[in-house]
Amino acid sequence: MALNVGVIGTGMIGQDHIRRLTRVLAGATVTAVTDIDRDRAGSAAPEGAEVFDTPQNLIRSDNVDAVVICSWGPAHEEQLLDCIAAGKPVFCEKPLVTSEAAALRVIEAEVAYGRRLVQVGFMRRFDADYRRLKAVIDRGMLGAPLMYKSVHRNASVPEGLYTSDMPLNDTLVHDADISRWLLSDEIRGVEVRLPRRSTRGGELRDPTIVLLHMTSGVIVDVEISVNIAYGYDIRGEVSCEMGIAALPNRPATVITDAHGIRQAIPEDWRERFIEAYDQEFREWIVAAGNGTATGPSTWDGYAATLTGDAALRAVASGGFEAISMIDKPDLYGAAAASAAA
Ligand code: NAD
Ligand code: ISE
Numbered sequence: 001m002a003l004n005v006g007v008i009g010t011g012m013i014g015q016d017h018i019r020r021l022t023r024v025l026a027g028a029t030v031t032a033v034t035d036i037d038r039d040r041a042g043s044a045a046p047e048g049a050e051v052f053d054t055p056q057n058l059i060r061s062d063n064v065d066a067v068v069i070c071s072w073g074p075a076h077e078e079q080l081l082d083c084i085a086a087g088k089p090v091f092c093e094k095p096l097v098t099s100e101a102a103a104l105r106v107i108e109a110e111v112a113y114g115r116r117l118v119q120v121g122f123m124r125r126f127d128a129d130y131r132r133l134k135a136v137i138d139r140g141m142l143g144a145p146l147m148y149k150s151v152h153r154n155a156s157v158p159e160g161l162y163t164s165d166m167p168l169n170d171t172l173v174h175d176a177d178i179s180r181w182l183l184s185d186e187i188r189g190v191e192v193r194l195p196r197r198s199t200r201g202g203e204l205r206d207p208t209i210v211l212l213h214m215t216s217g218v219i220v221d222v223e224i225s226v227n228i229a230y231g232y233d234i235r236g237e238v239s240c241e242m243g244i245a246a247l248p249n250r251p252a253t254v255i256t257d258a259h260g261i262r263q264a265i266p267e268d269w270r271e272r273f274i275e276a277y278d279q280e281f282r283e284w285i286v287a288a289g290n291g292t293a294t295g296p297s298t299w300d301g302y303a304a305t306l307t308g309d310a311a312l313r314a315v316a317s318g319g320f321e322a323i324s325m326i327d328k329p330d331l332y333g334a335a336a337a338s339a340a341a
Contacts, residue, residue: 003289006032006064008055008079010044013093014070016270020278021068022046027285034058035071055079059086066288069093072161073170077102084109084117089288091281093121095173096301100309103302104326110298111329115291119284122177122296122304124234126283127276129247133236134182136245143241145183148220150175151235153228155267157204164205167224168192168315169308172210175222176307177300182238185214187303189322190310201227210311213320231265232272299332 005021005028007014014035021028034052035041041051052058055075059067059082066089069079077097083090084106096118097103110117124130137145152175157166176187193209200206206227212220237246250272252263266272280295287294303325310321 002027002029003285004029004031004063004065005068006030006034006052006058006061006066007044007068007070008034008058009069009071009075009093010035010037010041011070013270014068015044016277017068017070017281018044018046020281024278025281025285027289028281031063032058032061056082059083059088064088066090073098077106080106080118081109084113087113087117087291089117089119089284089291089293091119091121091284091288091293092301094177094301094304095170095308096120096298096305098169098305100302100306103298103305107298107302107326107329111331114331116293116297116331118298118301119280119287119293120177120296120298120301120304121280122174122181122300123273123276123280124174124178125181125276125296126279127273129250130178130182130236130276133238133245133247137182137238137240138184142238142243142245145216145218145238145240147239148179148183148218149235149237149239150179150220150222151233152222153225153231153233155227155229155231157201157226162204162226164203165312167206167208167226168210168311169305171224171226172222172308172311173301173304175210175220175224176212176304177296178236179212179214179220179222180300180303181296182236183214183216183218183220185216185218186325187212187307187310187323188215189213189320190307190314191320192311192314194315198225198227200229205315210314212307232268233265234272297332299328 032050033041033045069092073095191211207225210222306323310323314321
């Protein structure tokens with residue numbers, strides 16, 4: 001029997017996830033949608049889906065078995081807590097929440113419930129290239145990892161909503177999570193360097209270099225450029241004792257014409273990570289059908305939130321900002337970073 005899914009937030013990624021749940025993947029039916037912009041919810045609703053006036057009413061509906069949250073980050077906490085109170089599995093887009101205190105409240109609620117219900121939308125863990133890169137590191141054939149370079153470039157950011165803090169408390173969460181997962185390590189502290197500011201973003205602090213200090217001693221160097229004009233460009237390269245392991249360039253048709261020889265670059269994440277999103281939802285549908293969640297957890301969302309907070313402190317202090325985590329509840333397993341699969 002299909003899993004009845006309610007989607008909260010029907011903007012850019014909400015519409016993309018509705019499309020994959022409705023037209024690409026088996027096992028789920030979108031039966032309910034809601035958005036503070038009711039017209040947007042109405043036009044995004046697939047045939048037969050009910051448009052709810054509030055997230056609370058959608059979550060409580062008997063016609064909703066599991067929930068997908070694609071609203072803005074500051075709204076996630078309340079919606080997650082309502083899903084946990086209703087005992088419904090929930091896929092929550094990143095960021096889990098936008099403050100340490102909020103992350104702790106979600107952890108407390110899920111631990112009290114006694115079973116994992118939350119999967120966080122760290123889709124890179126489901127990407128085939130990242131999975132192959134992790135397999136090389138885990139096999140140890142290149143020796144121990146020493147450094148990791150993570151490049152995160154967006155062509156542009158939406159005007160208005162995007163603030164100078166967002167590269168650090170919204171965009172960086174992907175690099176923080178993938179570093180913990182790839183290296184099976186935790187982040188113990190953060191430094192930030194601010195290069196010459198791009199004039200393309202007005203007052204936006206862009207680009208940014210973030211150094212993640214891992215517990216093992218590995219240093220991750222993250223470049224975040226959110227306004228780089230040419231496209232969406234995600235790179236990763238691990239330097240180990242005896243060699244380098246890197247994400248491949250994505251295959252694309254090579255065009256030769258009067259302008260030279262070139263390959264197209266993805267416009268945004270929906271294109272670059274299309275298969276990864278499909279795979280994260282395949283795995284989510286199975287787990288949610290069993291009344292639980294697997295993959296990136298509330299704990300992983302908490303770790304990423306702490307990293308963003310520390311990075312913002314590092315901008316203010318100009319120095320190293322330590323990260324301190326609570327003891328990991330048994331619910332989230334013993335490993336440093338829970339695996340995607
Ligand atoms: P968007 O602005 O296009 O859409 C967000 C939608 O949520 C809007 O329609 C808005 O009206 C609605 N909304 C906001 N607050 C709400 C509330 N309290 N209740 C109901 N609806 C509400 O933004 P987006 O790009 O779709 O991003 C949505 C979320 O997904 C963000 O958290 C973002 O960080 C995340 N995201 C993740 C990825 C990824 O690669 N995993 C990619 C893009 C966005
Ligand atoms: C966006 O919100 C995402 O989550 C994308 O995956 C990320 O790469 C991009 O930088 C964000 O703006």
